[in-house]
Amino acid sequence: MKVFILAGEASGDRLGAALMAGLRHLTNVEFIGVGGPLMETEGLQSLFPMDELSVMGIIEVLPKYRHLKRRIRETAEAALGSDADVMITIDSPDFSLRVAALVKASSDMRTVHYVAPSVWAWRAGRAAKMAKVIDHVLALLPFEPPYMEAAGMACDFVGHPVVSEPQATKAEIEDFRARHDLGDAPVMLVLPGSRRGEVGRLGPIFGKALGPVLERHPNLRLVVPTTAHVAPVLRDVVVDWPASPLILDPSQMESDAYKAEKACAFGTATGALAASGTVSLELAASATPMVIAYDVSWVSRQIIAMMLKIDTLTLVNLVSETRAIPECNGKHCNPPEIAAALIKMLEAPGAQLDAMALTMERLGRGGEAPGLRAARAVLDGIGRG
Incomplete structure (x- = not known):
């Protein structure tokens, strides 16, 4: 065939x-x-x-x-x-x-x-x-x-396919933490997109939003899984972030090793800040609470807003028929609103777990x-x- x-x-x-x-x-x-x-x-x-x-x-x-x-x-x-x-x-x-x-x-x-x-x-x-x-x-x-x-x-x-992707074991997560000197610090995943344009647009906004969060949680560690073609843009963007993140770059390791590293990062994270997209399902699969934030150019935003028939862009919300995952999209994709949502999420991370479990069930887990x-x-x- x-x-x-x-x-x-x-x-x-x-x-x-x-x-x-x-x-x-x-x-x-x-x-x-x-x-x-x-x-x-x-x-x-x-x-x-x-x-x-x-x-x-x-x-x-x-x-x-x-x-x-x-x-x-x-x-x-x-x-x-x-x-x-x-x-x-x-x-x-x-x-x-x-x-x-x-x-x-x-x-x-x-x-x-x-x-x-x-x-x-x-x-x-x-x-x-x-x-x-x-x-x-x-x-x-x-x-x-x-x-x-x-x-x-x-x-x-x-x-x-996200429902059948392997999740990291407790032992693998412990090795990951030791390997990257994370100790027992809480981890925030930051996922500003899989396209260069997204990372260039959202990366600076995410960086500014993380400032108040880190002031409130000074021991929080940032981990950023990326893709090989986006990594150069990402490295330029994070220079201005309030803390240096651990970047997981697939161009610097074998494919299977990167998958394992990414699974450990998702498995150990206390929460995540992510661009809208399939990544919300990956986070749900690992039961990682999240805040979704996304924006496009002003003109694209106006056109898309006129066409939308739904009030959420997050797949977990749609599949679970809830609005458990907080979003900061469009005009709400700004540092103060994102920071407030992240702080609230870190204080009550369990509020999203039922919606994430239901999503995985409905998607075929x-x-x-x-x-x-x-x-x-x-x-x-x-x-x-």
């Missing part, structure tokens, strides 16, 4: 790697396409660096529009020339679906999109538009299939690994296609 697979950012790289592992478990398969380091570990040679596609926001895309348009054409041509049995695009819909449209215009290749568009949140018309170029959707959230099926696509809820479920759905789809 030959699969053309495409991911455009770090969260998609994780999904893609889990799906690839599932497919390799079930059948003999060859992969072609675009992905990040985790997908490369599973056997993909990326056509070009995935981080070229990691752009968030409306105005933020404009300076890279011509380059992205060229990459869309190149990727579609590679898919058409691959003789693949199926093309799987993962999230990044503005890029992925344009590639799928070009592929569908010139072939009858089966197309699968992994991660349903959040039509329940904004831009409801995307489902109908997507149905013109996508045959089958793999949904992460249990309430999404009816939206996709109503638009004319097959859709399977496969859960989220305890069942078959979501990557394997996704792989079965792809193979079943080819059979019924």
